[in-house]
Amino acid sequence: MTFKTDLPVMMPVKPHEPEPFLRLKLWHVVPIALLCIVGTTLAFAADGDAKQSPLAVLMNWAPLLLRGFIFNLVISVSAMALGTAVGALLGLGQISPNRIMSGGSWFVTQFFRNAPWLVLLFFAMFLLPFELSILGLKIPFPDWFKAILGLSLPVMANVSEIVRGAVKSLPSGQWEAAESLAYTRRQTLWLIILPQCVKRMLPPWMNLYSILTMATVLASIVGVSEVMTLTGRALSAEGGRPELLAPFYGFVLLLFFVYCYPIARYTVRLEKKFAVIN
Amino acid sequence: MEFFFDWFRVLNQETGVNLPFLYDSYDRNRIFNGFLTTIWLSLVCLFFSVIIGVIGAWLQASSFKITRRIVNGYIQLFRNTPPLVQLYFFYFAIGTMLPRVENDWGGQSPLLGSFAWAAISLSFFAGAFNVEIFRSGIEAVPKSTVEAAEALGFSKLQIYKDITLPLAFRVVLPALNNNLVNLVKTTTLAYAIAVPELLYEANQIWSDNVNVTEMMIFLLLAYFVLVGVLVGGMNRWERSMKIPGYG
Numbered sequence: 001m002t003f004k005t006d007l008p009v010m011m012p013v014k015p016h017e018p019e020p021f022l023r024l025k026l027w028h029v030v031p032i033a034l035l036c037i038v039g040t041t042l043a044f045a046a047d048g049d050a051k052q053s054p055l056a057v058l059m060n061w062a063p064l065l066l067r068g069f070i071f072n073l074v075i076s077v078s079a080m081a082l083g084t085a086v087g088a089l090l091g092l093g094q095i096s097p098n099r100i101m102s103g104g105s106w107f108v109t110q111f112f113r114n115a116p117w118l119v120l121l122f123f124a125m126f127l128l129p130f131e132l133s134i135l136g137l138k139i140p141f142p143d144w145f146k147a148i149l150g151l152s153l154p155v156m157a158n159v160s161e162i163v164r165g166a167v168k169s170l171p172s173g174q175w176e177a178a179e180s181l182a183y184t185r186r187q188t189l190w191l192i193i194l195p196q197c198v199k200r201m202l203p204p205w206m207n208l209y210s211i212l213t214m215a216t217v218l219a220s221i222v223g224v225s226e227v228m229t230l231t232g233r234a235l236s237a238e239g240g241r242p243e244l245l246a247p248f249y250g251f252v253l254l255l256f257f258v259y260c261y262p263i264a265r266y267t268v269r270l271e272k273k274f275a276v277i278n
Numbered sequence: 279m280e281f282f283f284d285w286f287r288v289l290n291q292e293t294g295v296n297l298p299f300l301y302d303s304y305d306r307n308r309i310f311n312g313f314l315t316t317i318w319l320s321l322v323c324l325f326f327s328v329i330i331g332v333i334g335a336w337l338q339a340s341s342f343k344i345t346r347r348i349v350n351g352y353i354q355l356f357r358n359t360p361p362l363v364q365l366y367f368f369y370f371a372i373g374t375m376l377p378r379v380e381n382d383w384g385g386q387s388p389l390l391g392s393f394a395w396a397a398i399s400l401s402f403f404a405g406a407f408n409v410e411i412f413r414s415g416i417e418a419v420p421k422s423t424v425e426a427a428e429a430l431g432f433s434k435l436q437i438y439k440d441i442t443l444p445l446a447f448r449v450v451l452p453a454l455n456n457n458l459v460n461l462v463k464t465t466t467l468a469y470a471i472a473v474p475e476l477l478y479e480a481n482q483i484w485s486d487n488v489n490v491t492e493m494m495i496f497l498l499l500a501y502f503v504l505v506g507v508l509v510g511g512m513n514r515w516e517r518s519m520k521i522p523g524y525g
Contacts, residue, residue: 032351114505115498116463119477123498126490214360221362221470228363246371253359253367260358 033254054247061234062251068227069255071144075226076213079148083155084205090156091163105160112157117215124150125222147219155212162204166197203271210260227252296489297496305483312479313500319397319475320462326401327461331408336438338413349409356406361399362467368399369471396468404461411453415446448519455512459505476500
């Protein structure tokens with residue numbers, strides 16, 4: 001039997017559970033972005049002018065921009081490799097028992113972590129020579145190489161912190177157990193501590209990579225011809241038509257989004273997978 | 279003070295270490311204004327990004343699917359695209375679409391200047407991260423606390439404003455701290471659209487005086503100090519906000 005009442009206690013129980021956390025799927029964003037580009041295009045195409053529509057212009061330039069974007073990716077991968085290699089050493093330096101070593105590594109890490117990426121890029125761009133001569137052998141330093149060096153500085157500092165954080169996050173019992181089994185410090189580090197750290201370091205490391213990828217456009221400010229520089233040149237080659245600005249910059253945004261979003265999603269998945277359940 | 283400044287002039291003559299922003303009053307003004315612009319831009323962006331974060335986190339917990347989707351779309355879009363491209367997009371693409379206004383000299387000028395666009399773009403960029411940070415803080419507030427507030431007859435907005443947010447704020451302060459430091463460092467991007475901030479003014483000075491090395495080292499130290507002051511202040515705030523027995 002049913003009661004005719006509005007007392008809350010008599011109401012049928014409605015489960016008050018929040019729905020699973022929803023995110024926009026990747027394919028949701030692509031049509032939206034396309035709609036933005038196509039929409040503006042149609043609006044301008046309706047002008048009936050003899051000029052090419054913005055979308056057609058964009059299509060003309062797309063191969064060049066894509067090539068520029070691949071250059072960005074090359075810069076990001078190289079800077080990441082270099083930064084990780086040096087940063088791992090620096091991170092190990094930070095946890096060294098030697099006071100001078102750990103203090104020095106700490107200072108270098110903090111210094112490069114607290115400096116803006118752009119300033120570090122300027123630093124590398126202007127203060128490195130354009131060529132280096134060793135024993136009469138002239139090694140040229142092209143600007144993209146200097147950009148890689150400049151971007152790897154902050155990466156190095158961040159990787160150093162990731163390594164230190166991962167080692168510090170391991171329970172101290174691991175160290176003590178290894179010590180009681182008569183492992184030397186080096187053996188403990190290489191055979192016991194670091195293998196466990198790799199799992200913990202992977203998500204923040206991937207996060208850092210995606211930040212670095214997004215930072216590669218900074219190289220355009222210092223004149224490396226990557227996707228942003230090429231976009232600017234393409235725009236001026238088209239005579240600086242204002243209606244082209246939104247589709248072109250939108251296209252660059254889309255390129256980065258399509259590349260970085262899967263990385264971000266995968267990072268979140270890894271984080272969940274590796275999460276330490278207390 | 280004059281003596282102090284003159285010492286750097288002598289230093290330049292004797293050793294070639296050229297620091298014109300200390301002995302030359304024109305350059306001193308430039309670098310000082312650049313410093314103020316950087317701080318002002320940082321403060322404006324800090325303020326708006328925190329507001330975006332709070333509102334966004336509230337909308338993300340709303341019971342409407344569409345609201346949550348829009349907020350998530352905003353977060354993912356701004357987190358996964360380069361801030362510099364966002365800045366260009368706002369400044370060049372959207373900025374040119376807006377109507378122009380007549381300025382004091384009778385000419386035409388854009389509705390919003392480069393500073394305003396830098397502030398808007400960077401606020402949205404940092405705000406996207408802040409939404410996620412605040413959301414994680416809100417999720418960290420025990421459900422029983424919210425239920426207790428509900429039982430006491432608080433409305434949804436009151437619960438968010440008076441119960442969840444103050445507790446969540448204390449949880450998220452370290453993460454927020456990190457993001458705000460990043461924001462201060464990101465203000466250098468405003469250089470690209472000619473906002474006269476510290477990096478831009480330093481660039482002007484080293485173009486005039488050809489003292490790139492000195493200016494670079496000064497820049498690194500200046501940002502080091504700026505970030506250090508922010509971190510110190512935030513840490514103090516964190517300690518003063520601490521509730522004994524919570525967190």
